[in-house]
Amino acid sequence: MAAALEHRLVRAASCKLLQKTPSRVRSGSGSVRRSPSVALLSPFALAVWTFSSPLAQDGPLHQGSNPRPHRCQCQASQVYRYARSTQLFSLPKKSNHQGRRQFQRLRNIKQLGTSYYVWPGASHNRFEHCLGVACLARKLLTAIRSRQPELGLTDRDVDLVEIAGLCHDLGHGPWSHVWDAMFMPSVLPDRPWKHEEGSEMMFDFLVKDNNIDIEDADVKLIKDLIAGERRHCDPSEKQFLFDIVANKKNGLDVDKFDYFLRDSRAIGEEIKISLSLLFSSARVIDNEICYDVKHCNLIYEIYNTRFRLHKLVYNHKTAKAIEYMIIDALKLAQNEGGMKIAERVFDPESMCTLTDELMSLIEYMSITDPKLKPAADMFQRIKQRKLYKQVDFKTIQWAERQLFEQNVTREKIVEAAKLNYNKHMDDRKYGTDKADDKEEGFELEDPENLEVDDVIISLSPMHYGMGPENPVDHVKFYSRQSLNQSRSAQLGDYSILMPPFFGEISLRVYTKKPEYYYNVQAGYRAVVQELREKQGQEVRSDLSVPTPPLTPLAPTTGPRSSSGGLRRTASASLNENPWTTVKAGFQPPGTPSPKKRKASVGEEDAPEAKRRS
Structure with missing residues (x-):
């Protein structure tokens, strides 16, 4: 009886038919239980109160032929x-x-x-x-x-x-x-x-x-x-x-x-x-x-x-950078801090307390446990927006993911970054460097301390729901003329304006140390350049728009994919992204100024050698 009464009160309040609601509702056992004034609650607060109220759990929920109370239609978004x-x-x-x-x-x-x-x-x-x-x-x-x-x-x-x-x-x-998807595979790859x-x-x-x-x-x-x-x-x-x-x-x-x-x-x-x-x-x-x-x-x-x-x-890009920072903080707490938080997912009792509040817990425990200080400092970097920096970005074709995974690695990027720095110093030593290539006011940072772990390569698949395929092809439809027969819709049944691809890969390169921004970008591009030469690709550096022809071109024809789009025979994925290119020595705003690097032997004579040449 009490449950039915409460359902009527909630229904009336949500439909704005109730102006006043008693603050005391009598339960079936005769005791009086206090409840908030339903008319004064917002719909969301009203919902939470209904769930948490003991009255909502009393009495039978299936009465007669109507197994559930009538659902009112509130006027809202x-x-x-x-x-x-x-x-x-x-x-x-x-x-x-x-x-x-x-x-x-x-x-x-x-x-x-x-x-x-x-x-x-x-x-x-x-x-x-x-x-x-x-x-x-x-x-x-x-x-x-x-x-x-x-x-x-x-x-x-x-x-x-x-x-x-x-x-x-x-x-x-x-x-x-x-x-x-990220933390568990990195710390427990065998489980x-x-x-x-x-x-x-x-x-x-x-x-x-x-x-x-x-x-x-x-x-x-x-x-x-x-x-x-x-x-x-x-x-x-x-x-x-x-x-x-x-x-x-x-x-x-x-x-x-x-x-x-x-x-x-x-x-x-x-x-x-x-x-x-x-x-x-x-x-x-x-x-x-x-x-x-x-x-x-x-x-x-x-x-x-x-x-x-x-x-x-x-x-x-910023959300992805924070994801990697959270992963690093959790790994520090898991390994150096000795918290063993990953194993908690296999214990349901412990899982009940495993939430986003883990960040605050680690920060609190770091006050008395110095082993958790590095993890807490990483969380502080997130709050202070001292984030990992994206140095380059490219959208690549779905089929090229394996090509990039095998050939564009962190190890190759770090190696190429150091080779590029050595070449830059040699050019500077012999006066063959280009002044226009260097960002004014910056000194090219020596990547001697750049490690493989300081570079992140993110390959994120983006698609319509079924990988590279058109997901509409997997849905069955019927018509009013044949209610009991279903079939797939063809391209012309709903539209012919379909994208040539239904999936792509978003490639992002991050550096954990912003002072190596240019070094990492130069190293990544050197690796891609080597891959481009290996694949026989040509760089299209001319971004000018061609003049349209006086006569219209014939419709483009060619082999089509299973989704109806034209297959592209050449890929632009290996070309450099001109929108993210920075000059040598560039560092993001807010990066601490690099220490004055001591000139190498013979470097003092570089300006004179350049003048004589």
């Missing part, structure tokens, strides 16, 4: 409307996990990781994201269930998919993907670990630690739904359920739908994706979720949005 719908009402009793410590830790893990240092407004966390994914999972499956009752979807199916959406990120470590595995481990621990009464078959299905593939669950489970939270067929899942909208709004560049329109056309054909072909352009824009966010936000 799209990003928060669906999130509020989830938060306003309690989840099914078996999925009431959001108050557990295994789930609450996600409040302290930022969704965007290090991108928060570039966009301070993007402070949302994994807790909010998981609530949104759970909401969208229920909305999508409920929409399919209402239109296709012949599928036999049950309340159990809907509830378990919602739980999978709620718990799919339980295994994320500090700073999200920085932990599992592979992914956050999906951590989510399954934490879900098992959540069930055991809180004595949750749930069938073993349900647990297996939830973990397979999180993984996005059938592994341990009963073979009779519906196949299309595995494409809702983590879709490995084409990447269209509610996880991405939520963070596309949530992240773009947080950075101030809100995108518009009509999920209600997309969900209204979702239909299961041959055990696969298909969409109306008239929404093909909308789906293409979703994939394009993914590429834009990865290129402009998730792989921002």
Whole structure:
């Protein structure tokens, strides 16, 4: 009775139909429990209160033919409307996990990781994201269930998919993907670990630690739904359920739908994706979720949005630099500091306290433990914006990644940087150096102390969702004329203006020591020059735009890739980037002035030799 009363109060407040709410609500046991004035709470605070209130957990949640309370439609922006719908009402009793410590830790893990240092407004966390994914999972499956009752979807199916959406990120470590994709492989290369595995481990621990009464078959299905593939669950489970939270067929899942909208709004560049329109056309054909072909352009824009966010936000040059600094700080704490923080991911009890607050913990412990001082100093550099510097950047073709990984290495860059310095000193000694090549007021730094570990080569794949392929080719569509037949959309069915490539590699070169900025850039370019000569490439240094011909050119023809784009026979990836070129001796602003280098033997005579020549 108390739970039903509270649901009515929350519903009325969110719809702005309630002007005053008693501050005291009587529970079913007769005791009086105080609750805040619902009418004065913001929708988000109202949602948190509903989740944390003991009243929301009392009484049966399934009454009569309506298994869940009616969801009111609040008048708000799209990003928060669906999130509020989830938060306003309690989840099914078996999925009431959001108050557990295994789930609450996600409040302290930022969704965007290090991108928060570039966009301070993007402070949302994994807790909010998981609530949104759970909401969208229920909305999508409920929409399919209402239109296709012949599928036999049950309340159990809907509830378990919602739980999978709620718990799919339980295994994320500090700073999200920085932990599992970068830190863990660097310190424990022989013990592979992914956050999906951590989510399954934490879900098992959540069930055991809180004595949750749930069938073993349900647990297996939830973990397979999180993984996005059938592994341990009963073979009779519906196949299309595995494409809702983590879709490995084409990447269209509610996880991405939520963070596309949530992240773009947080950075101030809100995108518009009509999920209600997309969900209204979702239909299961041959055990696969298909969409109306008239929404093909909308789906293409979703994939394009993914590429834009990865290129402009998730792989921002400053965010990447901070990622590498955090990794170095964690490695210092792991090895020199003796904290052994990487091993904590294998202990669910210890994992409950492993969040972004690890930075503050290391800084606090460094006060009494000098072994942690280097790690704490690295964190201070991040806060003071004394970051690693990007010295060069290039976008390379997808197929050339292996070529660069094998031939453009840190060892070769350091070796080339030292050879370039020696050549520069020889030219200066004999008066053959070019004055125009040296930045005025700077002295070329001796890279004698430049080490391999001071150079970073970042190769980040950027794509629309399916690597170098057009992801729309992996989506099945239907038409109103044939509701039970699905097929792939062809290029002319939705557009012919397609990019020639759907994937690329972003190559960035960083230096940890800004005084070696020019040295590292010169070394990198020398290595690429050698590779270019080896590959028989020619440098195009002329950036002038050719005059258009008086008569139009014939349409370009040539071999096409599987995605419909023209294959390029020559690559510009090995050419130098003219926009990042600096003069010899350049150092970024704020770099400490290099110490006066003592002239080598015979160097004093260089000006006189140059005058005589």
